[in-house]
Amino acid sequence: MHLKYESTLREPLVDGVKDYHQVTEDIISPIEAKPGKLWYVGFFISLMLLAFGAFSVTWEVYYGTGVWNLNKTIGWGWDITNFVWWVGIGHAGTLISAILLLFRQGWRTGVNRAAEAMTIFAVMCAGQFPIFHMGRVWMAFFVLPYPNTRGPLWVNFNSPLLWDVFAISTYFTVSLLFWYSGLIPDFATVRDRAKTKLRKLLYGIAAFGWTGSTKHWQRHEALSLVLAGLSTPLVLSVHTIVSFDFATSVIPGWHTTIFPPYFVAGAIFSGFAMVNTLLIIVRKILHLEDYITIGHMEAMNKVIVLTGSVVGCAYLTELFMAWYAAVPYEFDTFYKYRAAGPLGWSYWIMMTCNVITPQVFWFSKMRRNVAVTFVMSIIVNIGMWFERFVIICTSLYRDYLPSSWSYYRPSWPEVGFYMGTFGLFFTCFFLFSKYFPVIAVAEIKSVLKTSGESYKKGMEQYEQQSAEQFEAGLHHDDDHHHDAHGAVAHAHHN
Amino acid sequence: MAVKNFVVASFSDEAVLFPAVKKVRTAGYKLHDVYTPFPVHGLDHAMGLRETSLHTAGFVYGITGTTTALSCMSWVFNSDWPMNIGGKPHFPLPAFIPITFELTVLFAAVGMVLTFCYLCQLAPFVKKHIFNPRQTDDKFVMVIEVTAKTNAAELKSFLTSIGGEQVNEQRVEAGWWFGRYDRDDRLFDTQRVEAVNA
Numbered sequence: 001m002h003l004k005y006e007s008t009l010r011e012p013l014v015d016g017v018k019d020y021h022q023v024t025e026d027i028i029s030p031i032e033a034k035p036g037k038l039w040y041v042g043f044f045i046s047l048m049l050l051a052f053g054a055f056s057v058t059w060e061v062y063y064g065t066g067v068w069n070l071n072k073t074i075g076w077g078w079d080i081t082n083f084v085w086w087v088g089i090g091h092a093g094t095l096i097s098a099i100l101l102l103f104r105q106g107w108r109t110g111v112n113r114a115a116e117a118m119t120i121f122a123v124m125c126a127g128q129f130p131i132f133h134m135g136r137v138w139m140a141f142f143v144l145p146y147p148n149t150r151g152p153l154w155v156n157f158n159s160p161l162l163w164d165v166f167a168i169s170t171y172f173t174v175s176l177l178f179w180y181s182g183l184i185p186d187f188a189t190v191r192d193r194a195k196t197k198l199r200k201l202l203y204g205i206a207a208f209g210w211t212g213s214t215k216h217w218q219r220h221e222a223l224s225l226v227l228a229g230l231s232t233p234l235v236l237s238v239h240t241i242v243s244f245d246f247a248t249s250v251i252p253g254w255h256t257t258i259f260p261p262y263f264v265a266g267a268i269f270s271g272f273a274m275v276n277t278l279l280i281i282v283r284k285i286l287h288l289e290d291y292i293t294i295g296h297m298e299a300m301n302k303v304i305v306l307t308g309s310v311v312g313c314a315y316l317t318e319l320f321m322a323w324y325a326a327v328p329y330e331f332d333t334f335y336k337y338r339a340a341g342p343l344g345w346s347y348w349i350m351m352t353c354n355v356i357t358p359q360v361f362w363f364s365k366m367r368r369n370v371a372v373t374f375v376m377s378i379i380v381n382i383g384m385w386f387e388r389f390v391i392i393c394t395s396l397y398r399d400y401l402p403s404s405w406s407y408y409r410p411s412w413p414e415v416g417f418y419m420g421t422f423g424l425f426f427t428c429f430f431l432f433s434k435y436f437p438v439i440a441v442a443e444i445k446s447v448l449k450t451s452g453e454s455y456k457k458g459m460e461q462y463e464q465q466s467a468e469q470f471e472a473g474l475h476h477d478d479d480h481h482h483d484a485h486g487a488v489a490h491a492h493h494n
Numbered sequence: 495m496a497v498k499n500f501v502v503a504s505f506s507d508e509a510v511l512f513p514a515v516k517k518v519r520t521a522g523y524k525l526h527d528v529y530t531p532f533p534v535h536g537l538d539h540a541m542g543l544r545e546t547s548l549h550t551a552g553f554v555y556g557i558t559g560t561t562t563a564l565s566c567m568s569w570v571f572n573s574d575w576p577m578n579i580g581g582k583p584h585f586p587l588p589a590f591i592p593i594t595f596e597l598t599v600l601f602a603a604v605g606m607v608l609t610f611c612y613l614c615q616l617a618p619f620v621k622k623h624i625f626n627p628r629q630t631d632d633k634f635v636m637v638i639e640v641t642a643k644t645n646a647a648e649l650k651s652f653l654t655s656i657g658g659e660q661v662n663e664q665r666v667e668a669g670w671w672f673g674r675y676d677r678d679d680r681l682f683d684t685q686r687v688e689a690v691n692a
Binding site for chain 2: 020174177178188204205208213214215218446
């Protein structure tokens, strides 16, 4: 009874011959099986990284932020670079689940769950950097406005850094709710299939007592739609606010009105690259090639080439404005110190990775090539990390006072902290891929009939038949037309 | 606890389910609920369910967030601790916009999810009666309440005739915690159901 008709020309979203039960089997059975060797290897490496990160952070908290190579000139280094980068990674998840839901893009169903999980883990990684940058982390709660014992001492609501506190915590909460409310029906599926008592109990708790009642589905749909409607401006606002950390300052290289859209585009760019990195691994390890198809990757690569070009445009606009505005400090920052100064190498890595290489995605052969997509996804993420680094460090290392000019290279605890967030991210992701349905089972089922390969073939056959019947009908009496109509009605019901 | 009697039938395809729902309603049986593995669009209308007003609740929560943010920030900066920060004004509306927006979204999202859980009676450790374990997998399960006027045997054969499979009778105890079935007396638009019966 799916009245939505999808063109047979459009690529199927689900490959192979599937029915509803097969979909459940394919996606849920990895949860019930023991993980493979690759999973253990990956999980172990992630745990090691996480441990190293925890050690680095403990070191930093114990000795103070002095162990980082930040100096008087470069007050923000790897920490804020990593913060902005990780937040950006998260954006693709909400974009896929919210904006594409509003735009009725069926292909989101294959990738939304994993992308949303990625968002949550990425924001968890991001949040740690500003918190540990505070130095005395046990005072971190001072950033929250609450009636306190220090006299009526409040936070500064005019500060973009405080806006960030609200933006990031709201973003995390809303993403988590969105992700979890989508997971409830799938947890119920796992629960009802469970053979062991422990699994039944744990997934029973996680499923919140979901039964699949029609009224509940109706409310669930309404909830998803409104949450998507709320998350859509939220995604844009979060990175806009992150960009305000820079744009509202008076530092040449930061103080630009182009930052909000440029940051948002960059976030989506790096986020989609990370989704590609993860999903290429996941589909291989969990054998989900039928659900995360080449078509899905191609769609994401199209977004990558679009947002990559937007980012490239922004770089050129900045250069143009620095020249056109005729402010000597601005001009020097962009031309002398960014493109040609001692940190110029990072600028050219950024340009190469973000502007030049993604152009291969104009060719459909490249967009549909798994190896190329995987390599590109990593190049884009490196490029976007360097973008944040270039913005932060190359604007700071040459300031108004030449006597304080300096250079910056990270110390081991800074590198270790960054490695540690990778550890946290991948540890969470490995656990997610083992214990959670990595693909939204219920949502795949709802697009199966309009966009599954087997159903599409059936539709094609039926169309061919009815065309033939129509052709034949043209040469016969009116009675045959009635027959053809009857056949149409019958075929629709099946 | 009250014990109720239900006749349960499962359907393999939503294309069979839709006409079946219509026939059950026309025959005047008390349709308890239909359980599906994924949201089947239009089924709520076919069953005569009311539209949800969750959106309205979300709007109210959102407005609450906006008001909370704006009033709290202006109270702090103007009355509780009117501090001069860099010569900035005490009521800088543009600077208040980001936090106001974030709180609007936060209140709306959290409020709606909690309301959703409350309305559907979903929470960790809540366990409800599952009429057919495959209702979250691939079966569309129709549950009809057996009332004083219903002949269960007749109902069973009726359900089989309209495409129902695995038709059986289940007695379920209504409890708050374990083995609860969904009970929502005002779920159905009763007037419309009666109109169909007449």
